[in-house]
Amino acid sequence: MSTVGNSTNIFWQESPIGKTERQKLVNQKGCVVWITGLSGSGKSTLACSLSRELYTRGKLSYILDGDNLRHGLNKDLGFKAEDRVENIRRVGEVAKLFADAGLICIASLISPYRKDRDACREMMQDSSFIEASMYLKSWLFTRDPKGLYKLARAGKIKGFTGIDDPYESPLNCEIQLKEKEGECPSPVAMAEEVITYLEGKGFLQSQ
Ligand SMILES: Nc1ncnc2c1ncn2[C@@H]1O[C@H](COP(=O)(O)OS(=O)(=O)O)[C@@H](OP(=O)(O)O)[C@H]1O
Numbered sequence: 001m002s003t004v005g006n007s008t009n010i011f012w013q014e015s016p017i018g019k020t021e022r023q024k025l026v027n028q029k030g031c032v033v034w035i036t037g038l039s040g041s042g043k044s045t046l047a048c049s050l051s052r053e054l055y056t057r058g059k060l061s062y063i064l065d066g067d068n069l070r071h072g073l074n075k076d077l078g079f080k081a082e083d084r085v086e087n088i089r090r091v092g093e094v095a096k097l098f099a100d101a102g103l104i105c106i107a108s109l110i111s112p113y114r115k116d117r118d119a120c121r122e123m124m125q126d127s128s129f130i131e132a133s134m135y136l137k138s139w140l141f142t143r144d145p146k147g148l149y150k151l152a153r154a155g156k157i158k159g160f161t162g163i164d165d166p167y168e169s170p171l172n173c174e175i176q177l178k179e180k181e182g183e184c185p186s187p188v189a190m191a192e193e194v195i196t197y198l199e200g201k202g203f204l205q206s207q
């Protein structure tokens with residue numbers, strides 16, 4: 001019996017089928033690919049491309065996209081620092097469940113604070129938290145497809161990441177997606193870079 005946070009007198013219920021059995025069923029290892037970067041840096045594009053490329057290889061993934069989760073699970077949260085902290089904590093917990101289910105969980109959020117991303121990493125075991133940083137030159141996000149930077153620069157959106165709100169780049173992430181010879185790699189090329197990492201670490205087979 002234990003107390004966790006505000007939950008008192010709670011018990012851990014074991015499941016009859018464990019992570020190892022689930023992983024065997026899908027012939028892969030559950031993990032979290034956590035994509036962090038500024039708005040417009042290509043996170044969702046990479047997440048979609050990665051999910052598609054994994055699918056064609058018979059691998060099961062699921063995308064947790066920051067924008068999408070704010071339509072449901074996180075619709076009570078805004079963009080104040082404490083809301084972003086809670087956003088990342090919640091998504092970290094959900095991502096951990098997906099990885100435990102045996103899926104390759106692709107989390108795509110700005111996740112601006114290093115401490116929060118590190119806390120998500122700490123939740124996971126076996127190096128199964130893979131941080132991928134969108135380190136692309138500003139031309140990508142200055143295209144501004146959603147028009148958010150224009151609004152933020154005009155002062156019409158307050159606390160916009162990269163304009164008047166901070167973004168802390170990873171210091172030591174597993175994968176850094178960056179330009180090659182001044183060119184932005186295609187979404188498929190970026191997905192393949194991540195897949196090469198996953199293959200190398202044995203995540204694309206169960207044993
Ligand atoms: N103030 C402010 N700052 C940054 N982003 C903003 C803001 N207001 C709205 N948006 C939109 O919200 C998307 C980011 O949501 P996230 O949940 O990924 O953000 S965070 O991780 O909690 O910082 C982000 O989506 P992406 O462009 O895909 O990153 C924006 O569409």
Ligand SMILES: Nc1ncnc2c1ncn2[C@@H]1O[C@H](COP(=O)(O)OP(=O)(O)O)[C@@H](O)[C@H]1O
Pocket residue numbers: 037038039040041042043044045046140143145184185186187190
């Ligand atoms: N690798 C890429 N090559 C060319 N354009 C890209 C690439 N990745 C993203 N884009 C374009 O950049 C814009 C922002 O990408 P998006 O994935 O929505 O970023 P984010 O999810 O980080 O906000 C979109 O218009 C998208 O089509």
